Amino acid sequence: MGQTPEEIIDGQRQDWNRVAGGWEKWDRFFDEQMAFLNHRLVADARLRSGLRVLDLGSGTGYPALLAARTVGPDGTVIGIDLAEQMLNAAQRKASSLRLSNVSFQTGDVTTLPFDTASFDAITSRFCLMFLPDIPRAVTEIGRVLKPGGWLSAAVWSAPDKNAYLTTPLAVIKQFIELPPPDPTAPGIFRLAKPGELMRMLQEAGFVNIVEEEYLAEVRFPSGEEYYESLMDIAAPIQNLFARLSKQQQADARNRIVGSIGQYRRADDIALPIAVRMVAARKPFG
Numbered sequence: 598m599g600q601t602p603e604e605i606i607d608g609q610r611q612d613w614n615r616v617a618g619g620w621e622k623w624d625r626f627f628d629e630q631m632a633f634l635n636h637r638l639v640a641d642a643r644l645r646s647g648l649r650v651l652d653l654g655s656g657t658g659y660p661a662l663l664a665a666r667t668v669g670p671d672g673t674v675i676g677i678d679l680a681e682q683m684l685n686a687a688q689r690k691a692s693s694l695r696l697s698n699v700s701f702q703t704g705d706v707t708t709l710p711f712d713t714a715s716f717d718a719i720t721s722r723f724c725l726m727f728l729p730d731i732p733r734a735v736t737e738i739g740r741v742l743k744p745g746g747w748l749s750a751a752v753w754s755a756p757d758k759n760a761y762l763t764t765p766l767a768v769i770k771q772f773i774e775l776p777p778p779d780p781t782a783p784g785i786f787r788l789a790k791p792g793e794l795m796r797m798l799q800e801a802g803f804v805n806i807v808e809e810e811y812l813a814e815v816r817f818p819s820g821e822e823y824y825e826s827l828m829d830i831a832a833p834i835q836n837l838f839a840r841l842s843k844q845q846q847a848d849a850r851n852r853i854v855g856s857i858g859q860y861r862r863a864d865d866i867a868l869p870i871a872v873r874m875v876a877a878r879k880p881f882g
C-alpha cells in the first residue's frame with residue numbers, strides 16, 4: 598500500500614534533516630557547480646529590486662540567497678522548507694553573507710502559511726517533485742502570488758539524461774530488485790515527463806507557461822569525490838543504498854566509481870544533468 602500524504606511529508610522532513618550536514622559540507626562545491634540554475638530561476642521569476650519573494654523547499658538556501666541579493670534591501674525573501682536543519686544552514690549562510698532581507702521558516706509547500714496575493718514572485722529548485730499532492734501545491738502557489746506574479750521552478754528531467762543521478766541507481770539494481778518506479782509517486786523523477794508540471798499549472802489557471810529541458814554537466818575532479826558528495830546529499834539515493842549489506846555497499850561503491858570513468862575528460866569527470874525549467878504567470882485577473 599502507498600504512503601499517506603502525512604507519511605510522505607514526515608519521511609521528507611526526516612530524510613532532508615538527516616543529510617543537512619552533508620549539504621553544509623559540500624556547500625561550496627555545489628554552489629560553484631550549480632549556481633547557474635539559481636541565476637536562471639531568478640531571471641525566469643523576473644526578480645528585481647524591491648520585490649517580495651517566496652522560495653519553496655529552500656533547503657540550504659538555493660535560490661533564496663541569490664534572490665535576496667537580487668531584490669536588494671528594499672525587497673524581502675522568505676524561504677520555506679520542511680527540514681529545520683537545512684534551513685539552519687541556510688540562515689548561517691545568510692548571516693555570513695550579511696543578507697538581512699532573507700528569512701527562513703519551516704512549513705509545507707502544499708499548505709502555504711501565507712496570505713492570499715502576498716508575494717510578487719515565487720521560485721523553487723528541486724522540491725516540487727517530492728510533494729504528495731503537486732496540483733494542490735500549484736493551487737496554493739496561485740493563491741499566494743499577486744496577480745501578474747511569476748513562478749519559476751526547476752525539477753529533474755528524464756532519468757536517461759541524468760547520469761549524475763542514475764549511475765548509483767543502476768548499480769544498486771545489480772544487487773537488489775527495485776520495483777519499477779510508480780510514475781505518480783513522489784520522487785526524484787516524478788515531474789520528469791515533458792508537459793506534466795505545465796499541465797498542472799494550466800489547470801490551476803496560470804498563463805504564459807514556458808517549459809525547457811536544460812542540459813548541463815556537474816564536474817568532479819575524481820570518481821571518489823563524485824561518490825562521496827552525492828551520497829552525502831542525495832537522501833533518496835541514500836535510502837536505497839541503506840538496503841544493501843555492508844559488503845554490497847563496498848562493492849557498489851567500487852562499481853559506481855568505476856562506471857563513471859566513461860565520463861572522464863582531459864581535466865575532470867563531467868556527469869550529464871537534465872533539468873526541466875518551468876516558468877508561469879498568474880493572470881492579472
Ligand SMILES: C[S@@+](CC[C@H](N)C(=O)[O-])C[C@H]1O[C@@H](n2cnc3c(N)ncnc32)[C@H](O)[C@@H]1O
Pocket residue numbers: 606609610613653654655656657658659660677678679680683704705706707721722723724727728729
Ligand atoms: C533536493 S532539496 C533542494 C533544496 C534547495 N532548493 C536546493 O536546490 O539546493 C529538496 C528540499 O525540498 C524540501 N521539501 C520536500 N518536500 C517539501 C514540502 N512538502 N514542503 C516544503 N519543503 C519540502 C526538503 O526538505 C528539501 O530541503
